[in-house]
Amino acid sequence: MNEKLDKVYNLILGVILISLGIFMILYSQKFPKFISLGKILPGPSFFPTIIGSLFIILGGYLVTESLIILSKLSKNEKATKNFNFSKIVNDATFQNFFIFIFLSIIYLIIINYIGFYISTFLYSFILMKRLKVKNITAIISSILIIFLIWAIFYKIAFIPLPIGSLFRR
Amino acid sequence: MIDIILNLFQLKILIPWMLGMLFGLFVGCVPGLTATMAVALIIPLTYYMNSSAAFALILGISFTAIFAGDIPATFLRIPGTPASGAAVLDGFEMYKKGKGNLALALDLVNSTLGGLLGITCLIFISPILANFALKFTFFEYFWLGVFGLSMTAIISKGNIIKGFIAVLIGLAVSTIGIDVTTGYPRFSFGNINLTSGISFIPAMIGLFGFSEVLNQMTKKQDFSLPTIEKITKIPIIEALKITFKYVFTFIKSSIVGVLIGALPGAGADIAAWVSYGVAKKTSKNGDKFGTGYEEGVLAPTAANNAALGGTWIPAFIFGVPGDTITAIVLGAMLMYGLKPGPRIFIESGVQMRTIFLIAIISHFFLFIFGYLAIKASNYLLKLPRNIVLVAIVIFCIIGSYSINNNFFDVYVMIFFGLIGFFFDKIGTPLAPIILGIILGPMVENNLRVGLIQSDGSLLPFVVRPICLILILMMIFILFGGNILNIINKLIKGKK
Numbered sequence: 001m002n003e004k005l006d007k008v009y010n011l012i013l014g015v016i017l018i019s020l021g022i023f024m025i026l027y028s029q030k031f032p033k034f035i036s037l038g039k040i041l042p043g044p045s046f047f048p049t050i051i052g053s054l055f056i057i058l059g060g061y062l063v064t065e066s067l068i069i070l071s072k073l074s075k076n077e078k079a080t081k082n083f084n085f086s087k088i089v090n091d092a093t094f095q096n097f098f099i100f101i102f103l104s105i106i107y108l109i110i111i112n113y114i115g116f117y118i119s120t121f122l123y124s125f126i127l128m129k130r131l132k133v134k135n136i137t138a139i140i141s142s143i144l145i146i147f148l149i150w151a152i153f154y155k156i157a158f159i160p161l162p163i164g165s166l167f168r169r
Numbered sequence: 170m171i172d173i174i175l176n177l178f179q180l181k182i183l184i185p186w187m188l189g190m191l192f193g194l195f196v197g198c199v200p201g202l203t204a205t206m207a208v209a210l211i212i213p214l215t216y217y218m219n220s221s222a223a224f225a226l227i228l229g230i231s232f233t234a235i236f237a238g239d240i241p242a243t244f245l246r247i248p249g250t251p252a253s254g255a256a257v258l259d260g261f262e263m264y265k266k267g268k269g270n271l272a273l274a275l276d277l278v279n280s281t282l283g284g285l286l287g288i289t290c291l292i293f294i295s296p297i298l299a300n301f302a303l304k305f306t307f308f309e310y311f312w313l314g315v316f317g318l319s320m321t322a323i324i325s326k327g328n329i330i331k332g333f334i335a336v337l338i339g340l341a342v343s344t345i346g347i348d349v350t351t352g353y354p355r356f357s358f359g360n361i362n363l364t365s366g367i368s369f370i371p372a373m374i375g376l377f378g379f380s381e382v383l384n385q386m387t388k389k390q391d392f393s394l395p396t397i398e399k400i401t402k403i404p405i406i407e408a409l410k411i412t413f414k415y416v417f418t419f420i421k422s423s424i425v426g427v428l429i430g431a432l433p434g435a436g437a438d439i440a441a442w443v444s445y446g447v448a449k450k451t452s453k454n455g456d457k458f459g460t461g462y463e464e465g466v467l468a469p470t471a472a473n474n475a476a477l478g479g480t481w482i483p484a485f486i487f488g489v490p491g492d493t494i495t496a497i498v499l500g501a502m503l504m505y506g507l508k509p510g511p512r513i514f515i516e517s518g519v520q521m522r523t524i525f526l527i528a529i530i531s532h533f534f535l536f537i538f539g540y541l542a543i544k545a546s547n548y549l550l551k552l553p554r555n556i557v558l559v560a561i562v563i564f565c566i567i568g569s570y571s572i573n574n575n576f577f578d579v580y581v582m583i584f585f586g587l588i589g590f591f592f593d594k595i596g597t598p599l600a601p602i603i604l605g606i607i608l609g610p611m612v613e614n615n616l617r618v619g620l621i622q623s624d625g626s627l628l629p630f631v632v633r634p635i636c637l638i639l640i641l642m643m644i645f646i647l648f649g650g651n652i653l654n655i656i657n658k659l660i661k662g663k664k
Contacts, residue, residue, distance in 0.1 A: 009595045017334065024341065027356065034351055041621050044348040044355050047613040051341050058334050096386040104562070104583060108576055116567075124559050131386075131555035141556045148560075149567050152195070157202055157210065159571045 004073050011066040017059030024052030099130060115164025120146050173523050177530065182222045185214075186527075189229030190534055194542050196230070197237025197249045200374045200568040204234035204250060205493040212497060220505040220520060225527045227501065231494050232531050235437060235473050236280040236539050240546050243272045243466075245561055247378030251370065252437035252473040254603050255445040257377055258324065259458065259465030266461045270401050270543065274408035275463055276470040277539040279419060281532050282412065283471030286423040287430065287478020288528045291485075296511065298479070299486035302431045307619035308630050312639040313432065314612035317439055319643050320446030321601040324459070331597040338588075339605015340612070342367050349614050350621075362577035369606040371569040371582040376599045378565045379586025382558055384593065394554055403543050411463045418448050418464050419471050426472030430479020436492040437476040442604055444472035450646045478528070485513055485521075 025048070034043030107123040124142035133141065153159040176182070189211065196207040207230050215223035238250030243260035256276065263272035290298065305313070318336055325332025345356045346366025357363035412419055422444040429440035448468035449458040458465040483489040488509035490496035502509060507517050514521050550557065569582040589599050623629045630636055645652075 006595070013334070013595065013597075020341070031348075031353055031355060032351070036621075039624075041625075042617040044351050044353045046617060048341070048344050048355065051337055051344065054333075054337055055341070058330065058337065061330065062334075094387065097383060100383065100386050100562075101583070101587075104566070107566070108579055112576070120563060124563060127559045127562070128555060131558065133553070133555050137556070141559070145560050145563055149563065152199055152202075153567055153571055156192075156195070157206070157571065160574060161567075 004070065007066040007069050007073075010062045011070070014059045014062030014066060017055045017062065021052040021055030021059060024048045024055065028052065096130065100127070103127060111162050111164070113164050113166055115167055116149075116161040117146060118164070120149070170522070170526075173519070173526055174530075177221060177225070177523070177526060181219070182225050185218060185222045186225035186229050186531075187534070189226035190233045190531070190538050193230035193233030194237040194538055197234035197253075198240055198542070198546070200241060200247045200249055200370075200378060200565060202249075202568065202571065203370070204231050205497070207234060208494050208497050212501060215501055216504075220507075221523050221527070223501060223505065224524050225531070227494075227498055228524070228527050228531050229534070231477060232284055232474065232528075232535050233538060235477065236277065236470075236535060237542060239276045239280070239470055240273060240542060242377075243269055243276065244546060244550055245378060246381040247561065247565065248373055250438075251373065251607070252441050252476075254373060254377075254438060254600065255441040255469035256466065256473075258445065258469075258600060259460070259462050262459065262461030263463075263466065264461075268461065270403050270547070271407060271463075272461075272466050273543045273546075274403050274405050275411055275466045277536065277543065278405065278408045278412050279422075279467050279471040280474040280539070281536045282419065283423045283426060284474035284477060284532045284535065285529065286420075286471075287427050287475035288525065288532070289478075290427045290475075291478040291481050291528075292525050295482045295486055298427070298431045298482050301428075302433065302483050303487065303489075304635060305432055306633075307615040307622060308633050309635045309639065310432075310611060311615035311619055311630065312636050312643075313429075314608045314615065316639050316643050317443055317608045318604060318612065319647055320442055321604060322647055323446040323449050323455075324442075324600050324604075325598045328596060328598065331595075332601050335592070335597055335599065336601035336605040339602040339607075340609045341605075342372065342602075343606050343609025344613070349610070350617055362575065367581055367606070368572055368578060369603060370572050371578040372585045372606055373603050374565050374569055375582035375585030375587075376589040376602060378561065379582055380589030380593060380599070382562050382565070383586060383590040385554070385558055401547075403540060405540070412467060415464050415467055418452065418468055421451070422448055422468040422471040423475035426475030427479040427482075429472075430476030430492075431482045432479075433483050433489045436480060437473040438607060440476035440479075441469035441473040442600075442607075445469045447646060485509055486511055 028045035028048040031044040031048075034041045103123060103126060107119055110122075111119040121142050124145055125138050128138035128141060129135075150161065154161050177186075192207060192211070193204065196202045196204060208227055211226060211230060215226060218226070235250055235252050238248055238253035239256040239260060240249065242248040242253040242256045243264050246257055246261045248254045248257055260269075260272045260276065263269060318340075321332045321336040322329050325335075343366075345363055347354050347364060354364045425444040425447055426437070426440040429443060430437060445458075445465065445468050448464060449455045452458065452464055454462065454464070480490070480492045480495045484495040484499055484502075486509070488499060490499055499509065505520070507513065507520055510516075565582060565586075566579050569578045570576055572578050585602075588602075592599055592602075619630060620627075631640065
């Protein structure tokens with residue numbers, strides 16, 4: 001990976017960690033104190049405060065290190081030059097990523113309404129089509145996957161698969 | 170003894186035994202289905218069996234499930250069971266180099282031999298080990314947890330800062346949910362699902378499995394090609410030779426497995442991680458770990474099956490379960506009139522000998538069934554990649570759902586899948602996140618209860634003998650090489 005880009009990512013990670021650390025410390029101050037026989041004992045906020053503090057320290061280290069290295073690197077090596085936004089967005093693999101995540105979320109939403117069997121068939125079929133499986137193979141494979149899951153989870157492990165509110169009496 | 174062996178080979182025992190082993194293989198291979206769940210499901214069936222058949226069934230499931238969890242860990246980067254997490258690191262890398270079958274052959278050989286060594290320890294030195302395990306109090310458990318966390322420095326492939334960031338994320342996740350000491354819900358934001366905490370199984374499936382699917386989907390490749398090009402032989406002889414070559418690593422890892430397994434509340438998953446870290450640090454080729462190195466497969470797979478023998482030690486001697494499976498089995502033991510305690514070997518000698526023989530013979534069956542399972546998994550991977558990828562995603566989703574019959578766990582899995590995907594891209598190791606989630610409660614609860622017990626003093630954490638041993642071991646493993654270098658330089662300087 002490009003060193004400059006690597007440091008930009010580290011910088012972003014560092015900022016996220018510092019924010020997370022500050023949030024953990026502040027939020028955990030709301031937790032009740034643990035007092036027994038008049039003594040203050042290590043309560044619910046004890047460990048999150050330690051972790052939050054370590055987040056800030058490590059995040060601070062990443063931010064400082066990244067800023068120092070970024071300032072040293074020459075300006076003509078700008079990390080942004082490596083980005084060609086339209087090229088990335090039009091890239092099939094990049095689209096696969098977003099379509100896959102989007103379909104997964106839609107699947108999780110519709111499974112509650114139309115149940116496991118239909119939603120899984122649709123999800124599996126669309127994903128396979130996206131990955132260039134032939135129609136007939138996609139249909140047969142999707143049915144086989146559903147059958148396998150039904151057999152393993154429902155029949156053998158007794159795990160109830162969602163029926164869907166539309167089909168529930 | 171021969172009478173017992175002949176008795177075990179009756180059909181009424183043999184059939185449930187074999188079925189149990191097949192069921193264990195099956196459950197172990199499917200992410201989300203755990204050995205604990207399989208044993209819990211099967212317990213009601215044991216009410217209709219004699220004690221030998223019941224124990225054959227239960228032991229058969231638990232031994233095969235742990236091994237089977239390594240199969241998807243190697244081929245798909247999805248640990249089938251929590252104990253297979255550490256097997257992902259080098260197993261999957263070996264598979265990427267076209268040595269998947271060798272990784273699994275090594276796995277099978279070491280699971281079998283490690284398991285047998287664990288059972289041998291159970292038979293011969295269980296009273297000593299049980300007494301050692303009972304010496305562990307909050308202070309020692311705290312250091313054991315820290316010892317496990319310190320493995321981060323070893324498994325982080327040279328990127329220690331990012332490794333520690335990953336372990337901190339795991340620790341932070343472990344603080345979500347009801348605080349065990351006070352009962353206060355932390356970071357739940359009024360969400361009932363968050364109140365019960367984040368289960369590490371969907372997190373693990375997401376971090377390793379879902380993120381790998383994302384990774385594959387965003388690669389430029391021909392998806393119609395099979396996942397493996399051709400079915401090759403399973404090189405058992407080569408695996409035996411490699412095990413023999415690294416025999417000290419095998420022994421070391423198995424002993425670590427037995428010792429950690431014997432500690433109530435620890436178990437095979439922690440044993441596998443710690444043994445991996447110890448093997449990497451003490452190996453001549455430690456830098457090769459994580460790149461698809463045979464020793465890196467050997468260590469965790471020997472340890473996780475050896476730990477199973479260890480978990481039975483406190484269960485038999487004191488009635489204290491080493492893990493959740495033994496907790497369930499303790500109930501079954503009482504049902505069959507086996508009273509756990511120091512006199513169990515005298516009072517129930519025949520039954521105990523039967524259990525030991527079942528455990529030993531189960532490992533020979535494990536070898537046969539395991540071989541067939543690897544062969545079968547090869548045929549599945551001959552399917553085109555685009556079909557396998559979709560099947561994996563659906564199994565990841567339904568596997569995560571099945572843990573609590575709740576889609577919240579699926580969202581957790583996807584969330585961790587995204588974290589895994591991006592962390593992979595920026596060179597942050599994923600394994601320490603799992604280490605943090607697993608060990609977080611152990612470290613936090615024991616630190617707090619220890620501090621409460623000692624009136625806020627840190628002294629008991631450092632002066633107790635086992636604490637000191639653990640601290641020294643940690644220092645030696647982390648900095649041993651550096652310390653030896655400094656000593657050598659000082660000696661040379663004086664000369």
